[in-house]
Amino acid sequence: MRRTGLGLLLCLVIGGQVPAYAGAQACDPQAGYGLALEGAEPAYEVAALRADLAEFRAVVARTHPAPGLLFDQPALQRVAADIEAELHDGMTLRQAWLAMARLNPHFRDAHTGLRHPVAGYEADLAEGATGFPVEVFIDRAGGLRASATPGPGTALPPYARIVSINGHDVPTLLATLMPRMRGETVSVQRLVLAFNFPGYLWTVLGPQRAYCVGIEHEGRTRHLLFAGAAGEGPGSEAGRDAPPFGFSMPAEGVALLRVGSFHPGLKEAFATFLAESFAAIEANGAATLLLDIRDNPGGAHDTSDQLVAYLVDKPVPSASALLARITSGNREIAPQAETGSIVRVPFPEPIAPRPAGAAFKGEVYVLLSQDTYSQAIVFAATLRDAGIARLAGETTGGNANQTGQITLVPLPRTGLQALAPLYVIYRPNGDATMAGLRPDIAIPHDPLAPDRMVASLLELLGKRPNKGAE
Structure with a gap:
């Protein structure tokens, strides 16, 4: 996914207001934060996508030692047929993952499935996109929150409730991503999503230059601008920066x-x-x-x-x-x-x-x-x-x-x-x-x-x- 970074950022900083948190600017959630990279995302023919879907299932079948013990086989058969029928010419890498990853929860094992498109995500980071900078978790009610240590430079309080990202409603984002998560149970699927949240967010939003994050606190919603983090974002599979x-x-x-x-x-x-x-x-x-x-x-x-x-x-x-x-x-x-x-x-x-x-x-x-x-x-x-x-x-x-x-x-x-x-x-x-x-x-x-x-x-x-x- 080699594209030259010529991105446009339209951020409307709301003047005259005291920033909600020290070091964070207010922002307009409806402004544009996407990074327009030169050149189209690679697109795939339907025959190639169907071949990869079949190979995905074959890899798991010939590798996993206990498919009959863990997998929901009827659901896998049904969902795979639905995915195959929905694949079409011109799908991008992100669209292909969003389609095929619907199989993930039916393996009932967080160590089995289709990983988020790491190569595509990292290529966009290399071309100027930024990763979501806040380390997050999903609470017991299914809401997205900043962690106890949200990350350097975010200026967020621990456990801040995140309700929107770049104008997108967080419950809607989570409703899109959760049915594509690996894991035995909902709690494990939430853990997988939170642990790799920057990469999963990219599959839905595409490359972003900055993040206008809606924070709900004391009955008010404030929108704060974060420039993002280059390279691996917090919660990446490489592990945290500070020994935990x-x-x-x-x-x-x-x-x-x-x-x-x-x-x-x-x-x-x-x-x-x-x-x-x-x-x-x-x-x-x-x-x-x-x-x-x-x-x-x-x-x-x-x-x-x-x-x-x-x-x-x-x-x-x-x-x-x-x-x-x-x-x-x-x-x-x-x-x-x-x-x-x-x-x-x-x-x-x-x-x-x-x-x-x-x-x-x-x-x-x-x-x-x-x-x-x-x-x-x-x-x-x-x-x-x-x-x-x-x-x-x-x-x-x-x-x-x-x-x-x-x-x-x-x-x-x-x-x-x-x-x-x-x-x-x-x-x-x-x-x-x-x-x-x-x-x-x-x-x-x-x-x-x-x-x-x-x-x-x-x-x-x-x-x-x-x-x-x-």
């Missing part, structure tokens, strides 16, 4: 570790954080440890295993078995199996304790929410099934038995990326139920007041919060 870790002592003898990601790129930062945190735990004589992974979307086991290693004095399994699709790249797990076959094999590698240093011997609690996902669920199940920790909070939106080893396959005509896992990872206790990971102690989570769950758990444990603590 935190240490605190919310009560006498209680340590709280907030772990917001197990992204592989954070492995070294996480190792440093753990060393410093457990030194502080020892120095303060903490006998109770709270591990907060309520907003952790997952990552890699190499990262999360580092934390498990502080809690064990002998190797523990992180899974009981793998259900695996055999490929040329993983034949070593079942050397006698044919390529393309599906086999169940024992999980090969337990998590070892640290080479030096005693394991933490106190009580451990893991805080969960609907938004805990992927490797974070595997981590929590590992500690629960090994008898190391109790789980507190909410049942996860994702399954306790997660899929893993995600493969990306570009479709030959459009370049859209199909993704599917090679493994189902069965939790250590062997329970094969495909449902969320349930807590031992049920406590509701309010994303707008995250400290409440911590306070509730401390009360149940008979711990008096420190003055000024969470």
